[in-house]
Amino acid sequence: MAILTPLSLADARRIGALYGLEIADVRGLLAGSVNSNFALTLADGRGQVFLRVYEEQQLAAASREARMLEHLAAGGVATPQPLRRRDRGPGSEGAAFIAEHAGKPVALFPWVVGDSLCQARVTPDATRRVGSALARVHLIGASFEGASASRFDLDGLDQRLRGLRAHAGAAPALPPEVAAAVDELTGRLERIRAATPRTSGPETLIHGDLFRDNVLWQDGEISALLDFESASRGSAAFDLAVTMLAWCFGDDLDPALAAALAAGYTSVRPLSAEERGRLFHESLVAALRFSITRITDFELRPKGSGVYKDFRRFLARQRTLERLGPEGLLALLGI
Numbered sequence: 017m018a019i020l021t022p023l024s025l026a027d028a029r030r031i032g033a034l035y036g037l038e039i040a041d042v043r044g045l046l047a048g049s050v051n052s053n054f055a056l057t058l059a060d061g062r063g064q065v066f067l068r069v070y071e072e073q074q075l076a077a078a079s080r081e082a083r084m085l086e087h088l089a090a091g092g093v094a095t096p097q098p099l100r101r102r103d104r105g106p107g108s109e110g111a112a113f114i115a116e117h118a119g120k121p122v123a124l125f126p127w128v129v130g131d132s133l134c135q136a137r138v139t140p141d142a143t144r145r146v147g148s149a150l151a152r153v154h155l156i157g158a159s160f161e162g163a164s165a166s167r168f169d170l171d172g173l174d175q176r177l178r179g180l181r182a183h184a185g186a187a188p189a190l191p192p193e194v195a196a197a198v199d200e201l202t203g204r205l206e207r208i209r210a211a212t213p214r215t216s217g218p219e220t221l222i223h224g225d226l227f228r229d230n231v232l233w234q235d236g237e238i239s240a241l242l243d244f245e246s247a248s249r250g251s252a253a254f255d256l257a258v259t260m261l262a263w264c265f266g267d268d269l270d271p272a273l274a275a276a277l278a279a280g281y282t283s284v285r286p287l288s289a290e291e292r293g294r295l296f297h298e299s300l301v302a303a304l305r306f307s308i309t310r311i312t313d314f315e316l317r318p319k320g321s322g323v324y325k326d327f328r329r330f331l332a333r334q335r336t337l338e339r340l341g342p343e344g345l346l347a348l349l350g351i
Contacts, residue, residue, distance in 0.1 A: 019044040021052045021069045021118050028056055028067070031115050035124055036102040037065065050245060055127070064127040065099065069120050073245070077164070078121035081244060082113035084160055084221070091156030094149060095241045096125040130232025130239035135266055138228070140276035141236075143263050147280025149238050150226060150259055154252045155285050157221025166224065166248035168305050170209055176308050177202050194315060197331060201307055204334065208300050217290045222255035223247055227262040253291040256281055257299035261306070261333050269336050271348050278349040292351055296342035303334040
C-alpha cells in the first residue's frame, strides 16, 4: 500500500499535541491495503504510537469504529484501544478519539509489538488461539450498539459483479481470465442466493477480515487483533468461515488447522444448531466475497501499485468447499 496522504513532521506534531503527545519523528508504513499508516516517535523516549489516516471512511464511520474498539478493548479483546484527545470531554463519544488531516479522519493507537505469521508458521495451536480470540470478539461485540450493516452482503457483491460485467464491454476490456472468472462468480452468486437458508439467525459484531496479517503475535501468544475496518453486524458463522478460509488453507484445506480453529472458537462460544447449519452456506459466501473483492480491489489496479492479493486463491477455496459439501465441512471441523 502506498502512502496516499503524506504526513509531514509539522502535521504529526500538530495532531500529536491534540492527544498530549510531543512527536519527534514520523515514518510512513507500507502496510495495509486501504489506509495510510504512520509510526510516530515520541520525544520523551517512550517509544512510538501508530497513526492511521482513513482514506475511505468519513468522520462518522471513523468515530463509530473508535467507539467500537474502545468497547472491545474494555471487554478484554486483544485490540489496541484508540487514544483519546485531551481537548474533548467525556461526552464527545467517538469524536473524542478522532482528529483530522487533509480533510480526512485520523486516529492514534498505542504501538503494539508483534509479528504476523506466514502460512508456513501457522500451527494448530495458533489457529486454536485465533478461534478463541474471534469468539471473544463475538461475545463482547454482541453488546455494542451502533455497528453498521455489512457492505459485502449478497446484494453488494452482486453490484460489484454488475460493475465488472459492464467493464467487460468497455475499453479496455477485462483480461480474458478475469472475464471468465466474473462469469463463473456470477453463476456461483445465483446458486448461493437460491440456496440461502430461510432464517438468518442472530447477528453480532463481526470482524469480517481476520486474515493472518491482521493478527500480531509475541512469544507464541496473540498480542493484538488489528484492522476492524470491515467490522459490521453479521453472522458469527460467516466470520468463522472467513477466518477458516484465511488461516487453514495452504495448497488445500488443512484438516488439523481447521479442527483446531473450530475447537478454540467453541471452547469460548459454542455454536448454536442454527449457526452450524449455516456454516457451509456462509463459507461459500465468504469465498465468493474475497474472490470478487480481490478482482475489484487488487487485480484491476495498475501493476506495481502496492499490495497484490490473488483472486484465484479464493476461487480454489470455493471449489474445495463444493467438493466437501455441508456434511463434509462439519465433519472436518469436528462440530
